[in-house]
Amino acid sequence: MTTNSNTKIKQEITSQKQPIIKLENLKKAFGDNVVLNGFNLELFEGENLVIMGKSGSGKSVMIKCLIGLTEVDSGNIEIMGKNLRSLNQNELNELRTEVGFLFQGSALYDSMTVRENLEFPLRRHKQKFGIVNDTTPLVEEALNSVGLLSAINLMPAELSGGMKRRIALARTLILKPKIILYDEPTSGLDPITSKEIIELMRNIQSQYNTSSLIITHDVDCARVVSERMILLIDGVNYAEGTFNELSNSKDEKIKAFFKH
Numbered sequence: 001m002t003t004n005s006n007t008k009i010k011q012e013i014t015s016q017k018q019p020i021i022k023l024e025n026l027k028k029a030f031g032d033n034v035v036l037n038g039f040n041l042e043l044f045e046g047e048n049l050v051i052m053g054k055s056g057s058g059k060s061v062m063i064k065c066l067i068g069l070t071e072v073d074s075g076n077i078e079i080m081g082k083n084l085r086s087l088n089q090n091e092l093n094e095l096r097t098e099v100g101f102l103f104q105g106s107a108l109y110d111s112m113t114v115r116e117n118l119e120f121p122l123r124r125h126k127q128k129f130g131i132v133n134d135t136t137p138l139v140e141e142a143l144n145s146v147g148l149l150s151a152i153n154l155m156p157a158e159l160s161g162g163m164k165r166r167i168a169l170a171r172t173l174i175l176k177p178k179i180i181l182y183d184e185p186t187s188g189l190d191p192i193t194s195k196e197i198i199e200l201m202r203n204i205q206s207q208y209n210t211s212s213l214i215i216t217h218d219v220d221c222a223r224v225v226s227e228r229m230i231l232l233i234d235g236v237n238y239a240e241g242t243f244n245e246l247s248n249s250k251d252e253k254i255k256a257f258f259k260h
């Protein structure tokens with residue numbers, strides 16, 4: 001088979017799939033600090049896409065622009081076929097129930113128990129579930145998915161770093177999102193706990209059939225979870241490909257990511 005027909009087949013396969021998230025030419029600067037300078041991304045249904053970039057390269061800014069927490073200067077953001085910038089506040093809130101966001105760090109509410117932390121998004125997004133009188137089955141289901149039902153009555157201060165990360169993930173799952181955005185899911189965790197979280201992310205993808213965007217600078221995490229990767233360098237999607245393709249690249253900027 002010639003290279004040309006290979007390319008053609010690849011194009012046909014890609015064109016059949018609809019992106020569930022599409023970012024086009026995103027630009028964002030803070031004063032003179034140009035962070036995103038024409039960033040593009042497509043996340044396809046059921047896919048785990050990893051974004052790598054060095055510290056300060058704009059990964060968190062990109063993900064915050066994506067869900068409308070930070071306003072972009074220009075560019076298009078399309079989520080599940082909807083143009084984010086054309087939505088009103090209600091429509092934006094509705095869309096946000098479909099997009100789970102695991103913040104960098106865990107961001108649990110310290111003064112609430114684990115149960116209350118999980119109930120919080122249910123109360124906030126009542127329209128998706130109607131008024132839930134008994135939240136217990138939903139809370140228990142989400143805690144079971146992360147293997148921590150036993151922690152239901154604990155306070156965040158009583159949890160280890162890995163447990164906090166799991167509870168934060170359960171709080172994201174409780175709204176049954178179609179897309180999960182992970183911002184550094186393994187940072188600050190020891191290698192064994194990191195592996196457990198990575199395993200959990202894979203299980204969640206197969207159990208809930210979610211599509212995920214995973215920001216990480218953990219090469220091991222990228223190797224295990226990514227089906228495809230994008231390197232964010234100099235404000236753009238500098239390189240895209242599978243872990244193997246990128247880690248074998250001869251480009252010095254790309255090679256720098258895979259040196260231990």
Ligand SMILES: Nc1ncnc2c1ncn2[C@@H]1O[C@H](COP(=O)(O)OP(=O)(O)OP(=O)(O)O)[C@@H](O)[C@H]1O
Binds near residue numbers: 030062
């Ligand atoms: N609210 C803000 N106001 C001004 N500058 C900001 C703001 N948020 C981020 N920045 C700047 O944008 C740049 C990118 O920050 P960002 O947090 O996206 O980096 P990152 O790639 O997520 O890094 P890390 O890997 O350390 O989390 C940095 O220079 C940062 O100082």
Ligand SMILES: [Mg+2]
Binds near residue numbers: 060183
């Ligand atoms: Mg960040």
